[in-house]
Amino acid sequence: FKNAQEFKFTAKPQPSFNKDFERLLKNIRENKVRDFTTVIAADSVRQADRLRTIFDELDPNVQFQHLLIALREGYVDEQLGLAVYTDHQLFERYYRAQETKKFSKKKALTLRELKTLQPGDYVTHQDYGIARFAGLTQVEMNGHKQEAIRLVYRDDDVLTVSIHALHKIAKYSGAEGSPPTMSKLGSAEWENKKKSVKKKVKDIAADLIRLYAKRKTAPGFAFSKDGFMQAELESSFIYEDTPDQAKATEDVKNDMQQPHPMDRLVCGDVGFGKTEIAIRAAFKAAADGKQVAVLVPTTILAMQHYKTFRDRLANLPVTVEYINRFKTAKQVKETMERVAAGRTDILIGTHALTNKKLQFKDLGLLIIDEEQKFGVKTKDKLKEIKVNVDTLTLSATPIPRTLHFSLMGARDLSVIATPPPNRQPVTTELQVF
Template sequence: MQFLQEYLVRLSESPEARRLEECVRAGRSTVLKGLHGSSYAMLLAALSQRHELSAVVLAEGYESACYLYSDLSNLLPEGQLYFFPSSFRDEFTSFSQQSEAIIQRNEVVSQQRQLQERICGGGAGIVVVSYVQAVGEPFAGSDVFSANSFVVRVGERHSPSSVEERLHELGFTEEDRVVKPGQYASRGSIIDVFSYTESQPFRLDFLGDEVDTIRVFDVDTQLSTRKVREALLVPNVDRLSHGVGEETLLQLLPRGVAVWGWGLDLALKRYGKSVEASAAGLPVLFRKETALREQLLGRVLVEVALSPLDAGVEAITFGMTPQPLFQKNFSRLADTIRSDASLGYTTCILAEQHSQIVRLRDIFTDLSLGSDKYKMLEMSLREGFVDERQKVNFFTDHQIFERYHAAKLRKRLQVHDPLNMRELQLMQPGDYVVHIDHGVGVFEGLVREEDHGVVREYVRVGYKDNDTVLVNIHNLGRLSKYRGKDGTPPEIYRLGSGRWNRLKQKAKSRVKDIARDLIRLYAERRAEKGYAFSPDTYLQESLESSFMYQDTPDQESTMLAVKRDMESAVPMDRLVCGDVGFGKTEIAVRAAFKAATDGKQVAVLVPTTVLALQHYKTFSDRLKEFPCRIEYLSRLKSASQQREICEALKAGKIDIVIGTHALLRDSVRFKDLGLLIVDEEQKFGVSAKEKLKALSRQVDTLTLTATPIPRTLQFSLMGARDMSIIRPPPRLGSRGRRGGGGCGGGGVRRR
């Protein structure tokens, strides 16, 4: 990072930066030209750190603001940088407030007086990243905020009942278990509170009438993540203020703070139309466009725009150009680095993950590019650029590989129970569900019922003779979606008849026999010697680098675990759990290719013909640039085509075969099967799994599923099978833009 800090110093001392500083301190607005990629963030960071300039930065919209904040978070310390979004979606696509955005706003709102003092008192500059819609949304002033929040500290005297009473007064709702901001739950001497100031809830533990400990804990695991000395408990204050004592971000910050922005005139016009069209449905009174325009014109503006808000201002031109287009052509990249080095340019390649740095170094070594010709930094920016005047190239790995880049924000809320909630939202009245205690019933929708003065939400499940059971929305674990033979309606039992319990007991006795066989099978697999695959080759690194998305931390750890298992002499038996779209197929592609490069055959078993064709297209597209033959076997193939595929498999001419139950036929023989991948295991019947047991005794097995059946999950949890979990991917993704650029958000794409 020393090189980066040295560059920021040089940039801050450049004639253009000095001129910009003079204009801001003299109260003169300016227009910036010649900035491309993340050079805008670099310039902001340099002026904030070196010249102690504070700024409010208005991006083009929410996503652009996220990416700018993500860039600046790599360049500025945490205490200097703040993110201030609107509590509503961009351009009011939804009239409901977003809890995560309120938490992020409150980081600024809760420190109103401190920020004013820090800015007026000098020192390092404060940067607040926002956008027009966000600064047009008012928030509760410091007096209102203080009156509607309170701080609990370790060692203070508070009885649990008094804290509960105060929480109720502030508008917190009592629940059995806290899952989102604005809720609290009480259990004896423990009170859990989800405040609108943190992305995780607090757990207050009382010893009598004294606060003994305060912990922050994870909603999913209920485990503590850290201890704290105090907890700021804040409800959604904006809903309590009713327009009294409200102000906007521009009113909060001193007038000497400059406003940086892109195309503010157009952004204001777009904002005005959105507010006018949505005013009737908004619970918050947004400031009018004319009022915001007046506030902005009363400040020092630093704009990037063809038609600036303040016409006739001075223009300052920088010498930045966009990162060149390489299209994954590493020879061209190496030639560019060599050529620029001969002209006195320093090339710095930015990669967020260490694994990418290792891949690039290996590629450059193979291309005979010396390490003295370039520098590598383990950090990420949205877009690379070339500073022609300082003779520095900043290239990003995701643009080189044409991969998607995700913005990173602090104070992000966890996603809870995505599978259960998704299934619940997709259910229609009349669908069948299974209650763990009462058996198969009919889903009749969601209802609200009052329980001891508290309104709770329940799932209504119908049974025989018009009986119903209400299941609390926070106890969804007691329900599961019914999965049976298509077209065959299940039997609905009468509540209290005992038939469901007898059926469960019968099933348990059969499960014991099955479990005994499975334990024996897994013990044999552990004891037997399998094939130890070779470490990654250049081909493997090239395949992984070509993935268009940036690996999530869970994807990366899962792939490392799969490789570790494959390179071991013990046959792999790993279960990978993750929802649809979370990257399980990419794990399968990489594992299959690793096996194929070692000369082993791979079988990918899927439950349906449609999924077989889908996987065939995905595998073929990802491996089209590599010497790997892929085929699929299903009923869509003619009898002669199926015979040809079977003969080719037996002769070892096919590397990867994807198929349905057809792969389990006796006529299918492999020359040297090394890896079996089973997708959606829960959809295969008992007979299919018996054949799988014989097929997979000595080969590595990788199972992919979004909904593991209880037996499979139980074996994973008890250690008989290894398990990896892929949780939600990044919410924002932006592909490295080709050519031109500027500082705008034109390259933003949703994943």
């Protein structure tokens, strides 16, 4: 080429800090000595605030510039004297090519906003139980035709309901992917179910009185406000928090900072981010020198949580252990000794956590996952622990009793209704092999 020109670029990739902010501070100071300008690009104001919090605690005098822009990679340009770092590389997060649109509760489909029913949808009639909606029809009453609703019950029994009784019908709400058992017209099945619920009202009232009394009299531990390590943990989450997930996290942390015991239920479907909230709460407790017990119903879930907690807290000064039936008696005994001595910060396990032989040195937070799967005996043992310990309950399908407590205000409730992007419904199938 006649007019060919050669360009030399002196830029090189951003150094790897492996979430070591001491090394990052040292590097920024070296840049200042070399008269380099240090710029940290963050893709959101929240990330920029987290970075500022971390640096304010480590070294308030450190100098760098903020840039609110999403860059794929950072670089150092020797010729321009410019060092540009990206927040997602500092925290080892996934880079998002496009800004994820914020979810809005107004856009989320809820039963209250569902004004039209489609044929085949399951509905619940206040007086007759669960049926299948079969569309609208016209019936003649007193010589006049009027709209009516056709409901199909078990054995193809049909019930025609006047349009004026629409307030007695609601769309059925249940587990995803599994159809409900329809009610039988003419039987006492539905009435018996309603009577069974009404009989429990006295028990619920008595439990409410006892619960309020204990919460009023029991002193709690007020955890300190978030430090830079808490901000580092939350920033290192490789996915973007949904609005409900972010609000639930703040609710839990605010409860923990109060001088009375927390008793909060976080309700959200599978894959909505409940475990991440538990991890953040557990670290907040461990950062204040308190121990955390994570109670799960199955051995497999205990292993899954152990790996998740271990991976998320790998670069933080926290010790995570677990107890399940796959461990030998000797290993379990050694784990219990470390817990009693305070050398274990977070302990994950099944019913073994309610063993009287297990003694915590300073238990500050109890996390219960899928509370509805535990039996009465286990819950009775938990009541002895929960009197003056902060309690966080996670559930996708809370039992009516637990949900009733939350809705009446006896327990605080956080609902995660916004799913992560591209989240698919969970379907369970039984296969023969």
